[in-house]
Amino acid sequence: EEMTRSELIQYLKDTVKPEEGLIPSYIFSHPKVYELEMEKIFLKDWLFVAHKSEIPNKGDFVTREMGGQSVIVTHGADGEIHVLLNVCTHRGMKLCRMDNGNQKNFTCPYHGFNFRNTGDLVGIPFEKVVYGDTMDKSKMGLKEIRHEVYADLIFATLDDDAVSLNEFLGDIKWYLDLAFNRTEMEVVGLPQKWNVDGTWKLGSDNTISDSYHTLVSHGSIAKLGLVPTGDYSKYGYQIYTGNGHGLNLGMPNPGGFAFPENLIDEYKERLSDDQYDILENMKNMIVCVSPNIMILISSMDLKGQQVSHTSLRIWKPTGPDSMEISSWVLVEKDAPEEWKKLSVQANTLTFGASGIFEQDDTENFTDITQNSKNPYHLQENIVYNYTMGMQQKPVEDFVGPGIVYKDKFNEANSRAFFRNWLDQITAE
Ligand code: FES
Numbered sequence: 001e002e003m004t005r006s007e008l009i010q011y012l013k014d015t016v017k018p019e020e021g022l023i024p025s026y027i028f029s030h031p032k033v034y035e036l037e038m039e040k041i042f043l044k045d046w047l048f049v050a051h052k053s054e055i056p057n058k059g060d061f062v063t064r065e066m067g068g069q070s071v072i073v074t075h076g077a078d079g080e081i082h083v084l085l086n087v088c089t090h091r092g093m094k095l096c097r098m099d100n101g102n103q104k105n106f107t108c109p110y111h112g113f114n115f116r117n118t119g120d121l122v123g124i125p126f127e128k129v130v131y132g133d134t135m136d137k138s139k140m141g142l143k144e145i146r147h148e149v150y151a152d153l154i155f156a157t158l159d160d161d162a163v164s165l166n167e168f169l170g171d172i173k174w175y176l177d178l179a180f181n182r183t184e185m186e187v188v189g190l191p192q193k194w195n196v197d198g199t200w201k202l203g204s205d206n207t208i209s210d211s212y213h214t215l216v217s218h219g220s221i222a223k224l225g226l227v228p229t230g231d232y233s234k235y236g237y238q239i240y241t242g243n244g245h246g247l248n249l250g251m252p253n254p255g256g257f258a259f260p261e262n263l264i265d266e267y268k269e270r271l272s273d274d275q276y277d278i279l280e281n282m283k284n285m286i287v288c289v290s291p292n293i294m295i296l297i298s299s300m301d302l303k304g305q306q307v308s309h310t311s312l313r314i315w316k317p318t319g320p321d322s323m324e325i326s327s328w329v330l331v332e333k334d335a336p337e338e339w340k341k342l343s344v345q346a347n348t349l350t351f352g353a354s355g356i357f358e359q360d361d362t363e364n365f366t367d368i369t370q371n372s373k374n375p376y377h378l379q380e381n382i383v384y385n386y387t388m389g390m391q392q393k394p395v396e397d398f399v400g401p402g403i404v405y406k407d408k409f410n411e412a413n414s415r416a417f418f419r420n421w422l423d424q425i426t427a428e
């Protein structure tokens with residue numbers, strides 16, 4: 001039987017029990033749950049739309065989606081960044097149908113209204129003939145979407161009442177600095193995109209807490225000798241910073257320092273001593289910024305040296321049971337060219353669309369999601385176990401902010417993520 005919306009909200013509150021480590025299967029594909037997510041998360045939260053280095057020059061733009069809504073992110077003629085609703089104000093045609101480019105103006109394919117890259121309406125075909133003097137063009141500009149920038153990451157929100165980006169990110173900024181503020185970073189090429197028959201939530205869930213799967217899901221990589229065998233993925237910290245954001249920090253790095261050495265003075269200048277200390281010793285860092293961003297620094301031995309690579313991806317929902325992954329690879333702008341090449345190679349080999357880690361992970365997301373679609377799962381309320389680490393206590397002596405657990409084999413962060421998710425989708 002169909003549940004009404006308020007019945008569903010009550011059912012969610014009754015059946016999703018993050019603090020007890022109980023997460024029901026139906027949430028991974030139920031169309032009505034997805035509707036709530038779109039409305040209460042993706043129409044409200046700050047979402048990543050672009051890195052500043054993607055639009056360095058006046059006129060540069062990229063088109064992106066926020067909760068299914070297309071927006072144009074421009075470096076306007078006025079020198080400012082604009083996030084513009086990609087909808088013509090005349091009668092609603094999608095204005096720009098390119099992924100990226102450089103343009104002073106956007107001309108609507110329907111009747112030819114012409115907008116500057118700042119959003120202003122500047123031209124109407126036969127304006128005098130069809131409107132006389134009646135059209136006030138200054139009121140017909142493209143709708144500007146609220147945006148803010150942190151560490152060159154451009155975020156936007158469709159909710160004018162949302163808290164500031166600063167408040168939304170909170171303590172996760174301390175860790176974002178390691179990825180994007182240690183030196184100037186730049187995106188390499190266009191984001192890679194691919195589709196997965198799995199829900200976006202499993203991407204975030206895996207990102208925020210799951211180092212445990214590495215042993216098994218990625219076991220073949222250890223057998224190939226590309227990563228150590230055994231429980232290497234356990235060592236480090238699992239950290240939750242609030243608002244659904246958290247990370248797994250793998251350290252120490254037995255392979256040694258994994259960043260371009262010519263920039264060491266700059267890292268020390270831009271980061272605090274404690275932050276630099278972590279950078280110096282990290283093997284990897286996997287950050288989830290809620291709802292759907294994954295930031296990854298990982299390192300490996302390539303051509304006889306330790307090479308780190310830095311990337312950002314979004315798990316973009318495309319339906320209750322599917323997502324599109326978009327992945328940006330970033331490099332240190334001032335690293336030697338040879339090093340940049342190695343860093344990109346390391347990323348492509350491991351976490352690119354055909355990367356050896358990537359293939360393993362998306363297989364898990366797909367099968368869990370597809371299973372959850374069977375009506376039997378809702379009928380019987382099949383529930384999954386997220387209790388790992390409940391016997392552990394956080395440590396107090398870690399240098400960074402957040403609730404911190406020693407070692408990464410823990411589902412504490414998933415419990416916190418689903419609590420935040422549940423509070424959001426069941427909010428009045
Ligand atoms: Fe764009 Fe008419 S809908 S010009």
Ligand code: FE
Pocket residue numbers: 213214217218357361
């Ligand atoms: Fe994985």
